[in-house]
Structure formats: structure tokens, C-alpha cells
Amino acid sequence: MKKWLLLVLVLLPLPAAAGLEGLTFITEEYPPYNYRHNDRLEGISIELLERIFAETDTALSREDVLYYPWARGYDTALSEPGTVLFSTTRTEQREELFQWVGPIATNRVKLIARRDSGIQLDEIGDAIAGGYRIAVIREDIGAQRLQEAGVPESQIHVAISNVSALRMLERGRVDLWAYGEDVAFWLMQEEGLPTTDFVPALTISESDLYYALHRDTDPALVERMQTALDRLREQGIVSDILGGTITFNTEEYPPYNYQDEDGRVTGRATELLRTALDDAELDADFRLLPWARALTEAQLRELHCVYSTTRTPERESLFTWVGPLVSSTWAAFTLAEADIEADSLDDLAELRVGSFRKDAVGQYVANQGVPIVVASAERENVGRLRAGLIDAWVTGEQTAWLLAEEADLPLRRLFSFNEVDLYLACHPSVPDPFIARLQAALDRALANTETRQ
Known part of the structure; x- marks a missing residue:
């Protein structure tokens, strides 16, 4: 009897790898990729994630995504297994900290100045030499790049949010803002500020945005997400999400x-x-x-x-x-x-x-x-x-x-x-x-x- 039972077990299909339902998805305010509008999560990476859920038969939706300030989300993704943080810039320094699914889009981090400031930068050393005050978000890629470049802490001003950083720049409380260019100009439009009043002064990072998964995540789940994303890109879905x-x-x-x-x-x-x-x-x-x-x-x-x-x-x-x-x-x-x-x-x-x-x-x-x-x-x-x-x-x-x-x-x-x-x-x-x-x-x-x- 035991032999027949063993044979039946061998012939039965192996159970599929645990689904994406077992993962915890975390995002932040980073429009146009992910943001909250009327208490609902919106944005390119949110739309794309829901398509990935559908492509992988995952019983999750945007309502299941957690919305945290960036620093909290980043710390959680580093420390708690089974977490996914997005949209996350993939850098050399972060490479071994996570597993990656993407890319979602290219993220260009700039030092942004008011057009009337007349600030001109050829390299990050010019910002240091000029003593310029620079707004950043804690643990954001802009803040990390400035730290790596040796910008003194006395020149770095941590804002509580990206809107706060934008207002600091607009009102002259800082001279520059280190942030993703797409996101910065989105916020200007949302806040009713003329985009022509601001100008990118220097690129300090150019990397792709990804879904960053805790490094101990089952590689089969990572591959499942990546395969679904690749299929969506081939079908033109990514282009449609960007506006068609x-x-x-x-x-x-x-x-x-x-x-x-x-x-x-x-x-x-x-x-x-x-x-x-x-x-x-x-x-x-x-x-x-x-x-x-x-x-x-x-x-x-x-x-x-x-x-x-x-x-x-x-x-x-x-x-x-x-x-x-x-x-x-x-x-x-x-x-x-x-x-x-x-x-x-x-x-x-x-x-x-x-x-x-x-x-x-x-x-x-x-x-x-x-x-x-x-x-x-x-x-x-x-x-x-x-x-x-x-x-x-x-x-x-x-x-x-x-x-x-x-x-x-x-x-x-x-x-x-x-x-x-x-x-x-x-x-x-x-x-x-x-x-x-x-x-x-x-x-x-x-x-x-x-x-x-």
C-alpha cells in the first residue's frame, strides 16, 4: 500500500512556488511613478504592478500596497524578509542589498536651481565650492549621491517631503534641490509653479528604477515577476501605461x-x-x-x-x-x-x-x-x-x-x-x-x- 501511495505522490504535479501573495509591497510618494491621489495609489509603477499581478494570477491589487515615507519603506525592505520596495533606483551601492525586478523607467537625479539664481555647475565640486545649500530627502538616491561625493553635512538640508523640498527651493531657503527630474517637474505642475522658473543645473545620477525585493526573497518569485514584466513590455503595455x-x-x-x-x-x-x-x-x-x-x-x-x-x-x-x-x-x-x-x-x-x-x-x-x-x-x-x-x-x-x-x-x-x-x-x-x-x-x-x- 505504501508503495502505491509513494507512486501516486511521485506522479502528482509538484506544487507551484509560493505566489506573490506572500510578499509585502511598499511604495512612497514619488510621482509620476507612485503617489497617492484622493486616498488611492496611482502612477506608472502602480499600474504596472497591477498588470504583473494579473499576469501571474496573483490575488492582490493596489489596495494591498503599503504607503510609507521613503526612509521607513527603505529600512523595512532592508530588514524584513518578503518585502518589495518601489520605485527604487538601482545603484552599485545598493546592488547586493536587494534582488531586482525591472526596469520600470530611467531616473535622472539632478541638482535643480531656480532659473533666476544664475547658478551654473560643471561638476559636484562646484556646488561644494559655492557653499550652496541643497535640499534632500533622507535615504533618497539624491542624498546618497551627495554623501558619496563628499558634500559637507552643513550644506545638506533634509526636507520632510518632496513638496517641502520644492517649497524650500522656491522660497530661497535652499539654493539647489537634489531629486529625480521627472518627479520634480511633476510636482511643480501639481503645485501650480511654472516649470520655466526652474532649471536642471547638474546631473548627479542616472540609473533605472526597479522593484527592489528583500535579498532573501525566493529567486523563483523574483523570476516570476521579471518574466511577467518582460511579457508586458513586449506586448506594449508599458508604453500604454505611460499614456499610449x-x-x-x-x-x-x-x-x-x-x-x-x-x-x-x-x-x-x-x-x-x-x-x-x-x-x-x-x-x-x-x-x-x-x-x-x-x-x-x-x-x-x-x-x-x-x-x-x-x-x-x-x-x-x-x-x-x-x-x-x-x-x-x-x-x-x-x-x-x-x-x-x-x-x-x-x-x-x-x-x-x-x-x-x-x-x-x-x-x-x-x-x-x-x-x-x-x-x-x-x-x-x-x-x-x-x-x-x-x-x-x-x-x-x-x-x-x-x-x-x-x-x-x-x-x-x-x-x-x-x-x-x-x-x-x-x-x-x-x-x-x-x-x-x-x-x-x-x-x-x-x-x-x-x-x-
Whole structure:
């Protein structure tokens, strides 16, 4: 009888390794990866973890994830078997302390300064020599990097939270903030602070974010999580969580955005956005439309954006903004041989002045009391000026010269009257993680451009 029982036991399938239900998952406030909104955990790594639960038939959800301050979560993951801490930067110093599942995303820790501070850093030694006060979060990767670099404790100011650190920087209580770039710019937007008021001054760490598991965790569970994550990445789920494919509408407005001979949307602003998208691992479809339609679609249709867009008071609350992308000088033009002299917008009041539908330049001029003759597209104003249907043309200076050269139209600049930044304007439905990652990547791209120059 015992032999038959032994044979039955041998033939039965071996029990599966203990499920992920046996693990304790811990996270912190680190948007857009993990954060709490209306008492519910949200973010890229939270969404991804729930997908991992589903992929591994694990009977857990985001409601089972513990939410701790970073230092407490970090200490717990180090000391208590069966714990998983995320999102955790994987560094050489931490490598043997945990087992790792990931990557989730790339985390770039920067020393962030107020733009008006004029602080310029080439290396961490410059921060030490300058005696700059630096805000950090205890046990955060930024704090650890500064300690490793030998920054004196007298220069390091520990904040109780990332929002507190941001406010310390904003109010001048510190000179720099050592923190993840994506997260910092997310918080600026959430706190209603213009991201353009701040600038990354120096990169002090560039590593990937992972799920960090206690080092004694069963390797089979680690492998199970990693296999599930790899499958999700292959299926494009990670890209979907980051926001999926967003539609970027634009118009024919060289040199910033236009269609080349092969029908591809290109231009200075377009290529800058493409670079930032690639860096942030985000997807967008570029479409060239008449400006009025491009702007209206971004205002009314979910998951749509429009560029290159002037950020006006009237538009401010309609969109979520990413930028600035480029700057544009507004000017008034006439034919080279025209008997017209004007030094200000007041001098245009009695003339026929051309612009196009829903263009910020024309709207601005109209608000100054100058009647505007509106075309459906900017390019039409070249022909209307040549035909004598308008006397003057108000537009972006670089655009005017390029379109005039293309049409072999002798043009004369009368005067300039404004300097503005152009942005990407997105419908509020575009996910916050998409906006935050794109803004941070755009800042990196612009910083690299300035370095090369």
C-alpha cells in the first residue's frame, strides 16, 4: 500500500512556488511613478504592478500596497524578509542589498536651481565650492549621491517631503534641490509653479528604477515577476501605461513645423519634440492641419495636443502645457516697394492688415485696436500681399522671411512688437505621467542643445 501511495505522490504535479501573495509591497510618494491621489495609489509603477499581478494570477491589487515615507519603506525592505520596495533606483551601492525586478523607467537625479539664481555647475565640486545649500530627502538616491561625493553635512538640508523640498527651493531657503527630474517637474505642475522658473543645473545620477525585493526573497518569485514584466513590455503595455500614443497636431509654420518633400512633418519644434519623445520612451502621431482645426481638436478631443502654440491668458486654462519649445519674434511686414512707413501697431490702424484664423499674433494685434483681415492659413497672406489685397502682414519674423523667400516675394520689415515662447498645448485628458516625462525629457534636450552651442 505504501508503495502505491509513494507512486501516486511521485506522479502528482509538484506544487507551484509560493505566489506573490506572500510578499509585502511598499511604495512612497514619488510621482509620476507612485503617489497617492484622493486616498488611492496611482502612477506608472502602480499600474504596472497591477498588470504583473494579473499576469501571474496573483490575488492582490493596489489596495494591498503599503504607503510609507521613503526612509521607513527603505529600512523595512532592508530588514524584513518578503518585502518589495518601489520605485527604487538601482545603484552599485545598493546592488547586493536587494534582488531586482525591472526596469520600470530611467531616473535622472539632478541638482535643480531656480532659473533666476544664475547658478551654473560643471561638476559636484562646484556646488561644494559655492557653499550652496541643497535640499534632500533622507535615504533618497539624491542624498546618497551627495554623501558619496563628499558634500559637507552643513550644506545638506533634509526636507520632510518632496513638496517641502520644492517649497524650500522656491522660497530661497535652499539654493539647489537634489531629486529625480521627472518627479520634480511633476510636482511643480501639481503645485501650480511654472516649470520655466526652474532649471536642471547638474546631473548627479542616472540609473533605472526597479522593484527592489528583500535579498532573501525566493529567486523563483523574483523570476516570476521579471518574466511577467518582460511579457508586458513586449506586448506594449508599458508604453500604454505611460499614456499610449498621443496625437500631436500642428500647422504649416516654418521653420518650427512644416511638411517636407516626402510628406513628413518636420521643423525645429517638431524635431525637438521627437528627440524628447524618444528619450522619454513615449509615442505620438504627428499631423499637419489648418491651424484653426489643429487648435480646436486639441481643445475638444481627448489625447490630442497642438504646437507650436503661444501661451496666452485666454488659452492658459484650456490646456496642459509642455515647453517652451522655441521663441518667436512678432513683426509687421509689407512689400519691399510699398510706399508704407510704420513704427508701431498704432500706425497700422488705417491699413488692411493680414493674419489667419485663431492665430495668436493676429488676435494680439486686433486686441490693440487694429482691424485684421483673416485668411484660413498663413501661407495665403503671401499671395494676398503680392496681389495688393492687404497692405501689411503680422506674423512670426522667421516664418515671414522663409515663406517670402519660397514665393520669391520681396519683403520689407516695418517693426517688431513682441517676443513670445511657443509651447505644446495638450488636452487635459493627456495623462499626467506623459506630460511630466515629456517635460523632463524636453528640458534635457534643450540643455544638450545649449551645451553644444
